[in-house]
Amino acid sequence: MAQVLVVDDSSTVRNEVSSFLSSEGIDVDTAVDGVDGLAKIGRDTSLKLVICDVNMPNMDGLTMVEKVKASGKSIPIIMLTTESNPSMKQRGKDAGVKGWIVKPFNGAAAIGGIKKLIA
């Protein structure tokens, strides 16, 4: 029963973020792309937060967010990406994204916000 789902096509990022969150006592599950993420969000009712990459094969992160919102789910989603372009962030806001982290992931800088979202 995971609290946070990490969606990223890079195993390096999945491992890095998962091990940091686990060390903070947070239960984590992972997905390898938007399709996998969408399926897990649909199945796992215990999820309280999704951390998602933007550029991924099969289904990109923002398309996944749009599909989650269209399905009526209200789970908060934050993007973890190298993208810092204002127009990309605006697309995220319009899709209903709750927050944005520019890679590289800095656990110490992000954990306060993450804990607020899953509280």
Place this chain on the structure above:
Amino acid sequence: MNPINHSSTQAIARQSFEEMIAMLDHSDGVSVDTVEPDYIQSLDFSTVMFTIASSMFKVNVLLHYCERNESVDSFSRLTKFDATKNIEQQYRDYISEIGNNLCGSATRMIGNTGFSTGMSTPVMLKIHNSTQHMGVVLPSSEAHIGCMFNGNPLIYASFYLVINNDCQDMVEIKISESKAESDNSGELEFF
């Protein structure tokens, strides 16, 4: 060659490369320095290419890495690889990810100067000695940087600023050679 753009290409290369190296879990024994393209060519490394593009210019970024066992071993000593899983696969994934971060940093620096840019997904080049072929893109300036680990070549990056012909006089990228203090990467920005 526009000296402002040339100096900025050097600054982008150094600052983004140093940010990339900072991703390593341990960086003791790692030394960063500028190099000549001929040196990179002599290493016979593999290359992954990224492109940062705007409507007036692009920056081709080549990340040169070694697929030989000793280099994979070096990386596994510098960062966390899962010993129970395929190390070579983790290494290739790690190289793509640090390349993404390298270009993400460079894109942010260019974006902060007012230019709107986008970034491509990584492309593994099938050719060796890739730096010798980059002359065909007629770069306005270039910079090459890399690092050694315990005296052995580890990873290198080449940056090529290519300005569209009709925009040569319009593009002036001004990036300070000292690292910006207001870098907010890694922080959660709430909407």
